[in-house]
Amino acid sequence: MRAVRLEGFQGPSSLRLRDLEDPQPAPDQVLVAVRAAGVCYHDLMASYGHFPRTRIPVTMGHEIAGEILAAGSGVTHLAPGDRVASVQGAGCGACRFCRRGREPLCRQGVGFFGEGIDGGFADLVALPARGFSRLPASILYEAGAILACAIGTAWHALKAKARVASGETVVITGAGGGVGIHAVQLAKAAGAQVVAVTGSPQKEGAIRAAGADHVVVARGGDFSPQVREVSGQQGVQVALEIVGAETFPWTLRCLEPGGRLVFVGNVTGKPVELKPAVVILKDLEISGATNTTRQELEEVIALVAEGRVRPQVAAAFPLEQLPEALERLQRDRPLGRLVVRPNGGVLARAA
Numbered sequence: 244m245r246a247v248r249l250e251g252f253q254g255p256s257s258l259r260l261r262d263l264e265d266p267q268p269a270p271d272q273v274l275v276a277v278r279a280a281g282v283c284y285h286d287l288m289a290s291y292g293h294f295p296r297t298r299i300p301v302t303m304g305h306e307i308a309g310e311i312l313a314a315g316s317g318v319t320h321l322a323p324g325d326r327v328a329s330v331q332g333a334g335c336g337a338c339r340f341c342r343r344g345r346e347p348l349c350r351q352g353v354g355f356f357g358e359g360i361d362g363g364f365a366d367l368v369a370l371p372a373r374g375f376s377r378l379p380a381s382i383l384y385e386a387g388a389i390l391a392c393a394i395g396t397a398w399h400a401l402k403a404k405a406r407v408a409s410g411e412t413v414v415i416t417g418a419g420g421g422v423g424i425h426a427v428q429l430a431k432a433a434g435a436q437v438v439a440v441t442g443s444p445q446k447e448g449a450i451r452a453a454g455a456d457h458v459v460v461a462r463g464g465d466f467s468p469q470v471r472e473v474s475g476q477q478g479v480q481v482a483l484e485i486v487g488a489e490t491f492p493w494t495l496r497c498l499e500p501g502g503r504l505v506f507v508g509n510v511t512g513k514p515v516e517l518k519p520a521v522v523i524l525k526d527l528e529i530s531g532a533t534n535t536t537r538q539e540l541e542e543v544i545a546l547v548a549e550g551r552v553r554p555q556v557a558a559a560f561p562l563e564q565l566p567e568a569l570e571r572l573q574r575d576r577p578l579g580r581l582v583v584r585p586n587g588g589v590l591a592r593a594a
């Protein structure tokens with residue numbers, strides 16, 4: 244099978260297309276013919292060595308959609324022929340986090356796909372079945388490949404962490420990115436008013452079309468006066484910080500007393516300055532949102548199947564063009580998410 248391997252930490256130029264032995268599923272694993280895999284900003288950062296757990300060489304790719312070719316003897320909820328989509332990693336299934344349905348916090352399983360275990364930028368993957376859910380025929384594989392990290396992350400942040408309620412106002416930074424454009428849709432689906440912040444004036448129309456009530460175009464500098472103006476001066480109840488240090492000081496200023504801010508993105512990886520007095524006196528909640536749980540993936544699958552959220556795939560590349568896809572992500576900040584489509588080799592072999 245073909246796989247694109249990360250073999251160094253010099254960015255996309257460290258990726259190489261290789262021919263590898265076909266993987267074999269362990270008893271708890273499924274063998275999946277990958278039809279599409281999401282290309283995430285995380286992959287770009289990983290290619291520069293930003294994450295200590297990335298071992299090389301490795302096949303990255305932590306959002307996978309495809310078809311099950313074989314299932315290990317211990318797999319009960321999936322079978323060969325099933326169309327599936329993955330979450331970003333898999334827990335052990337037995338620890339206190341896994342037992343409470345918070346498997347992204349598990350430190351005893353295989354962890355994040357494409358980090359310590361090979362992920363989806365390949366024709367085939369063998370990964371724990373507990374990282375996959377069934378994908379209905381109505382959802383295309385390209386869309387299936389962005390349900391976990393692009394849409395599920397936004398869902399986890401809005402629902403589990405921000406607890407957004409109907410009638411509240413939500414400010415979303417990085418609103419034109421892969422997570423942001425879906426956060427806009429999900430917040431609207433939850434009945435919230437959405438103030439979207441973007442650095443790209445050319446994305447304003449698309450963000451509005453995704454459901455944003457207001458779009459604030461901000462390139463550096465304090466955007467909180469504009470957010471306050473459109474939200475009736477009192478500030479917003481919920482903020483999703485999808486950019487990170489670059490926008491955090493202004494995002495924090497958008498909150499009304501008692502507001503909730505959730506860190507979702509961390510584009511530059513830089514630290515932020517935070518005055519405890521602001522958090523104390525305004526009685527704020529500041530939290531972080533990590534990966535999607537299987538339960539949340541299944542909720543997202545239902546939302547997409549019902550047409551309440553439309554997955555935004557910016558472009559699809561052949562597997563071997565993963566380096567070009569990552570360069571495009573770095574250069575253009577495309578609207579929505581990019582995917583790669585492995586499959587050529589596997590389809591030929593199956594036929």
Ligand SMILES: [Zn+2]
Binds near residue numbers: 283284392393
């Ligand atoms: Zn991701």
Ligand SMILES: [Zn+2]
Binds near residue numbers: 336352
């Ligand atoms: Zn566990």
